[in-house]
Amino acid sequence: MAPERSLYSDEVMDHFLHPRNSGDLKDATLEIEQVNDVCGDNIVLAVRLEAGKIIDAAFRSLGCAVAVATASMVTEAIKGKTPEQAEESVEGVLRRVRKGTAEDKSHCSNMVEQVWKKTLAAIRALGKQAG
Numbered sequence: 001m002a003p004e005r006s007l008y009s010d011e012v013m014d015h016f017l018h019p020r021n022s023g024d025l026k027d028a029t030l031e032i033e034q035v036n037d038v039c040g041d042n043i044v045l046a047v048r049l050e051a052g053k054i055i056d057a058a059f060r061s062l063g064c065a066v067a068v069a070t071a072s073m074v075t076e077a078i079k080g081k082t083p084e085q086a087e088e089s090v091e092g093v094l095r096r097v098r099k100g101t102a103e104d105k106s107h108c109s110n111m112v113e114q115v116w117k118k119t120l121a122a123i124r125a126l127g128k129q130a131g
């Protein structure tokens, strides 16, 4: 069921209705899953790394409109970026999502934030291994 338009910003609504980077990512370097403790939904974030950059990203989620929109915006924000650049961009995305959605949906964007933070930690760990 489509969410009620007035509850969401135009940007969030657009990413929910037209999610970017939804589906499997071929040759993913990392695939990280997060379950939402509040509702039981989940998300898998996949990234492909090359030369220290996130060259591609995709997500699969059984989450609601806010989760799908947030994941879509996050994947757009991290593609082509270094981990540091991506971290900054995602902070901006999360601020916009939280401004553009109802308070009681914060656990949905939190789930995406959690999977992103786990992914970022894994990217940094890989970078350390590569030396």
Ligand code: FES
Pocket (backbone or CB within 6 Å): 036, 039, 040, 041, 063, 064, 065, 066, 067, 107, 108, 111
């Ligand atoms: Fe489960 Fe939003 S209701 S992620």
